[in-house]
Amino acid sequence: MSREEYQVPTGSGSATGGGGGGGSFNAPAARDYAGESGGTMYYMCGDCAVRVPLEKGAAIRCQKCGARVLYKERTKRMVQFEAR
Amino acid sequence: MPHKPPTKEELERRKIVGINEETITDVSSTDFPGHYPGEDHSWDIESFRRGFRIEFHQNDPFEASFSLIGVDASIANAFRRIMIADIPTLAIETVFINNNTSVIQDEVLSHRLGLIPFKGGHEGLHKFLKWWRKPTDEALVNNSYYDYNTVSLRLEVQCEHNDKAAAGETDPTKLYKHAHVYARDIEFCPVGRQDKYFSGADIIAPVNPDILIAKLRPGQEISLSMHMHKGVGSDHAKFSPVATASYRLMPVIKIERPILGRDAEKFARCFPRGVIGLEKVTKKEAAQKGSGYEGHDGELKAVVVDPMRDTVSRECLRHDEFKGKVKLGRRRDHFIYLVESTGQWESDAIFLEAVAHLKKRAADLEKQVINMVR
Numbered sequence: 396m397s398r399e400e401y402q403v404p405t406g407s408g409s410a411t412g413g414g415g416g417g418g419s420f421n422a423p424a425a426r427d428y429a430g431e432s433g434g435t436m437y438y439m440c441g442d443c444a445v446r447v448p449l450e451k452g453a454a455i456r457c458q459k460c461g462a463r464v465l466y467k468e469r470t471k472r473m474v475q476f477e478a479r
Numbered sequence: 480m481p482h483k484p485p486t487k488e489e490l491e492r493r494k495i496v497g498i499n500e501e502t503i504t505d506v507s508s509t510d511f512p513g514h515y516p517g518e519d520h521s522w523d524i525e526s527f528r529r530g531f532r533i534e535f536h537q538n539d540p541f542e543a544s545f546s547l548i549g550v551d552a553s554i555a556n557a558f559r560r561i562m563i564a565d566i567p568t569l570a571i572e573t574v575f576i577n578n579n580t581s582v583i584q585d586e587v588l589s590h591r592l593g594l595i596p597f598k599g600g601h602e603g604l605h606k607f608l609k610w611w612r613k614p615t616d617e618a619l620v621n622n623s624y625y626d627y628n629t630v631s632l633r634l635e636v637q638c639e640h641n642d643k644a645a646a647g648e649t650d651p652t653k654l655y656k657h658a659h660v661y662a663r664d665i666e667f668c669p670v671g672r673q674d675k676y677f678s679g680a681d682i683i684a685p686v687n688p689d690i691l692i693a694k695l696r697p698g699q700e701i702s703l704s705m706h707m708h709k710g711v712g713s714d715h716a717k718f719s720p721v722a723t724a725s726y727r728l729m730p731v732i733k734i735e736r737p738i739l740g741r742d743a744e745k746f747a748r749c750f751p752r753g754v755i756g757l758e759k760v761t762k763k764e765a766a767q768k769g770s771g772y773e774g775h776d777g778e779l780k781a782v783v784v785d786p787m788r789d790t791v792s793r794e795c796l797r798h799d800e801f802k803g804k805v806k807l808g809r810r811r812d813h814f815i816y817l818v819e820s821t822g823q824w825e826s827d828a829i830f831l832e833a834v835a836h837l838k839k840r841a842a843d844l845e846k847q848v849i850n851m852v853r
């Protein structure tokens with residue numbers, strides 16, 4: 396499974412099968428980033444590392460230092476790896 | 480001509496691998512049927528019992544050294560391989576990364592986490608925990624994790640500036656909070672009955688809490704959870720219960736003609752400390768004709784004290800003064816094991832488990848063979 400295909404688990408799946416009687420658990424859910432979504436995207440300033448909010452169509456520029464190099468933030472999704 | 484049974488010396492000689500300056504002789508064992516005319520060398524449990532011995536040299540929790548004497552290389556090697564590749568341990572298998580803004584990449588971080596050895600309550604690790612099998616249907620994977628086959632861990636670290644740091648401080652560990660992420664920062668999250676097996680001293684924790692996982696700078700964060708499963712070393716080296724499990728053959732040093740005086744001191748220096756000792760030639764030895772000690776009463780002679788400590792460097796064979804006076808070799812049926820545990824098992828228990836494993840495998844094979852001829 397590629398990481399693009401990955402479906403974020405809901406975290407509320409119930410245990411099925413298994414005669415162990417013990418508690419089962421699912422893969423951990425992704426963090427809750429609700430409230431950060433919407434029209435505003437955040438970027439990282441390449442010069443001063445400040446978090447820059449950018450509206451659609453706004454000038455690509457750091458509001459603090461004026462640098463024009465902004466980086467995309469890391470994905471908010473949980474990413475799964477094999478420890479191998 | 481009737482066959483004469485071999486003398487004790489002859490039997491002893493057959494067990495020695497010869498080590499010369501540049502060659503090695505008698506590498507293979509000869510105690511099998513048909514090799515010596517008139518001698519029966521078919522395998523027999525009684526004669527094996529008579530010749531077999533185990534000696535422990537060191538038995539610490541994480542390091543054991545012992546000798547198996549009177550066993551064939553095939554068996555000794557089987558134990559070694561089983562210890563490395565077939566004894567199960569618990570290790571991190573899956574990493575769920577929520578955030579990692581450190582300079583170490585997700586893949587590399589996951590790999591590093593997988594290699595960290597963990598310890599925990601023996602009953603829980605060896606009896607309670609079972610194998611986890613990945614379901615063939617990917618959709619069912621989230622319903623395959625239970626308290627008896629999965630151990631959950633967490634690692635949450637954020638690096639910040641330390642306001643209390645002295646002015647002009649240059650040490651990152653003092654300048655910042657959590658500049659270094661160590662194995663001890665990993666947190667065990669018990670589920671279901673795991674509380675019963677892994678609490679107090681039996682908690683699942685890294686064997687070596689000071690393993691450095693990553694370095695952070697202010698604003699960087701690592702936030703992830705992990706699943707541990709049981710596995711074997713043949714699948715991945717992280718599951719191997721041993722750091723080293725090896726054996727060597729017992730060195731044999733035979734001084735055939737006396738080495739005396741300054742030569743004896745030089746001879747002793749050809750070996751690691753403690754292998755060769757110096758003793759005074761006694762009056763009795765000096766009086767004996769043809770012993771080579773005549774007229775050397777009171778001089779120092781070289782004697783073999785502890786051949787086990789020898790590394791068989793063959794240094795003594797390079798010097799002309801010892802030519803023809805010493806013979807080096809190794810005992811073909813004396814295996815000196817060194818087992819170093821990574822911490823999940825006691826090192827002697829790893830060997831016992833290897834013996835049990837070989838027994839079980841042999842019993843399984845027997846069943847198959849019986850089925851085959853039926």
Ligand SMILES: [Zn+2]
Nearest residue numbers: 440443457460
């Ligand atoms: Zn900036």
